[in-house]
Amino acid sequence: MPGPTPNVDGDDAPSDDSDDGVRIDMISGARMEGLTGMEKIRLILDGVRDGNIVILEQGLSPDEESKLIEVTMTEISPDDFTGIEIETYPKAEAGDQSFLDKLMGRNSTQKLTVIGPANQIETLHKDENLISTLVSRK
Amino acid sequence: MGLLTNLKDSISRVTDGLFAADEPKRIGIYGPPNAGKTTLANRIARDWTGDAVGPESHIPHETRRARRKENVEIERNGRKVTIDIVDTPGVTTKVDYKEFLDHDMDKDDAVRRSREATEGVAEAMHWLREDVDGVIYVLDSTTDPFTQVNTMLIGIIESQDLPALILANKTDLPGSDVQQIANAFPQHETIPLSALEGENMDEVYTKIAEYFG
Numbered sequence: 311m312p313g314p315t316p317n318v319d320g321d322d323a324p325s326d327d328s329d330d331g332v333r334i335d336m337i338s339g340a341r342m343e344g345l346t347g348m349e350k351i352r353l354i355l356d357g358v359r360d361g362n363i364v365i366l367e368q369g370l371s372p373d374e375e376s377k378l379i380e381v382t383m384t385e386i387s388p389d390d391f392t393g394i395e396i397e398t399y400p401k402a403e404a405g406d407q408s409f410l411d412k413l414m415g416r417n418s419t420q421k422l423t424v425i426g427p428a429n430q431i432e433t434l435h436k437d438e439n440l441i442s443t444l445v446s447r448k
Numbered sequence: 449m450g451l452l453t454n455l456k457d458s459i460s461r462v463t464d465g466l467f468a469a470d471e472p473k474r475i476g477i478y479g480p481p482n483a484g485k486t487t488l489a490n491r492i493a494r495d496w497t498g499d500a501v502g503p504e505s506h507i508p509h510e511t512r513r514a515r516r517k518e519n520v521e522i523e524r525n526g527r528k529v530t531i532d533i534v535d536t537p538g539v540t541t542k543v544d545y546k547e548f549l550d551h552d553m554d555k556d557d558a559v560r561r562s563r564e565a566t567e568g569v570a571e572a573m574h575w576l577r578e579d580v581d582g583v584i585y586v587l588d589s590t591t592d593p594f595t596q597v598n599t600m601l602i603g604i605i606e607s608q609d610l611p612a613l614i615l616a617n618k619t620d621l622p623g624s625d626v627q628q629i630a631n632a633f634p635q636h637e638t639i640p641l642s643a644l645e646g647e648n649m650d651e652v653y654t655k656i657a658e659y660f661g
């Protein structure tokens with residue numbers, strides 16, 4: 311039973327309130343594993359709304375991606391938050407799924423995913439092997 | 449009493465199943481903003497019912513509520529398919545009201561439109577998870593299909609095991625590249641069309657009957 315949504319900030323995490331740079335949170339698959347779908351979405355959106363870039367080692371399932379879009383839409387507000395930019399390596403995931411995986415509801419979603427505030431991150435290039443993004447400060 | 453209730457429930461499930469087979473399938477028309485979803489929905493509805501579904505526009509997010517046209521009966525090669533068409537707002541991960549200011553809107557109108565657009569996208573995602581039996585995914589064949597929204601949506605559709613027909617729209621425009629769409633989603637069949645001009649609609653209807661019948 312997972313506990314409450316963990317804060318990415320650990321006790322020893324440096325302050326992120328500097329205007330000098332952009333904070334990047336790289337979240338391991340192990341850290342995401344114990345969280346519910348909604349906890350994952352909260353973890354991502356709280357970070358992105360603070361102006362951080364969130365990199366997920368193993369990405370989200372299609373259902374979680376769908377809910378991420380839905381929750382993002384409910385949080386967009388004029389002059390404050392315009393939404394997210396999200397990039398993953400393009401793969402035909404579902405086509406690669408085994409019958410057993412589908413039967414067990416397992417999704418082979420292990421794909422590096424980059425998520426950031428829409429007004430701060432711009433994708434320059436994306437292919438099967440490279441995601442190139444331009445990140446600007448707030 | 450419990451036995452009777454169980455028996456009643458069982459009979460109800462069987463009869464529901466029998467009627468469900470005859471019920472129209474709800475087919476969601478999905479895709480990014482400005483792909484021509486409403487133009488297609490209107491084309492299908494006009495061809496088979498005489499009515500339109502909703503207004504079309506070149507301004508993004510003209511459709512901000514999912515709109516349903518019920519009982520559209522399509523007849524193909526002696527086969528009859530009845531579907532409910534659900535025209536959905538274009539899916540995106542971002543909406544900035546400032547983009548609407550370029551379309552002769554004042555700030556209040558632009559903010560209102562963006563708010564409605566966000567509600568519409570959230571609603572469209574909900575429909576996709578809960579309320580559609582199949583998907584027509586519409587792409588503008590003059591634009592790059594390798595976008596994150598397309599990748600995610602096709603992934604979501606596949607994970608739900610929904611039958612999906614990919615349409616490469618706007619083939620009447622210069623720069624249309626149907627092959628690029630076919631290459632982007634090789635696991636699906638891609639059908640070219642111009643919903644605006646009504647080009648290749650015969651094949652589209654044949655495929656609708658085949659996929660959703």
